[in-house]
Amino acid sequence: MLWVNLRRGLIVSAIFFVLLGLAYPLATTGIGQALFHDQANGSVGKNGSTLVGQQWKGAQWFQGRPDGDDPTATGGSNLGPRSKELVDTYKKRAAALEKQGVTPTPHLVAASGSGVDPDISPEAAYAQVDTVAAARHLTDDRVHALVAAHVRGPQWGFLGASHVNVLELNEALAGLQ
Structure with a gap:
């Protein structure tokens, strides 16, 4: 048995x-x-994955969230809203943006919870239009239209908020030259 x-x-x-x-x-x-x-296959394009945020150097590029350069170092900072270190970090980031001529927005000052967010709000993208246009010797209207063409609405029309994928926007920007 x-x-x-x-x-x-x-x-x-x-x-x-x-x-x-x-x-x-x-x-x-x-x-x-x-x-x-x-x-x-990870949504990989010629310059990396559209699912992973990347750092862009220089005023000629749209900047994403200040998440750092290492996509393997994911996660938040674990600093609370009353943390002096967090407030000081935000003030430094906002000052650096203002020095570049960019109006600070939450998506340009605060890192994402994951540490690899590839998207910014449309407001954060539009805040950078003047700086990018000047650095690339393009008209503000042309760069503004490029941003407008890359704004995606909420998933299925109701899930999440409108956003702009920074990698896709910068690839399109490179295609203008």
């Missing part, structure tokens, strides 16, 4: 291994590749 039960257990285990360990993962991977190829 012991051998019969052992054999049944091994057969059931083998069946579930084939179904859940091989067939299901292969099927979901195939569906993902067929229907959502870009998303399933």
Whole structure:
């Protein structure tokens, strides 16, 4: 009787291994590749993933959130709203933005909770239009129209807020030259 039960257990285990360990993962991977190829492969473009925030140096580029240069160092700072260190950091970031001629906005001063947010608010993008246009010798209207073309609404029309992907915006900006 012991051998019969052992054999049944091994057969059931083998069946579930084939179904859940091989067939299901292969099927979901195939569906993902067929229907959502870009998303399933990390949404990688020629300059990196549109899902991971990147740092841009110089006034000729739109700046994203001040999340740092290391995408593997994710997570927040764990500093509370009454933290003197956090307030001082925000003041320094705001002063640096004003020095560049950019009106500070929350998305340009505060880091994201994940540390790798690729998006900023439309207000944060529009706040940088004059600076980017001047640095690239373009008209404000042309750069403003470029930002407007890259504003995405909330997902499915109601989930989240409008946003601008900084990598996609900067790639389009590079294409203007």
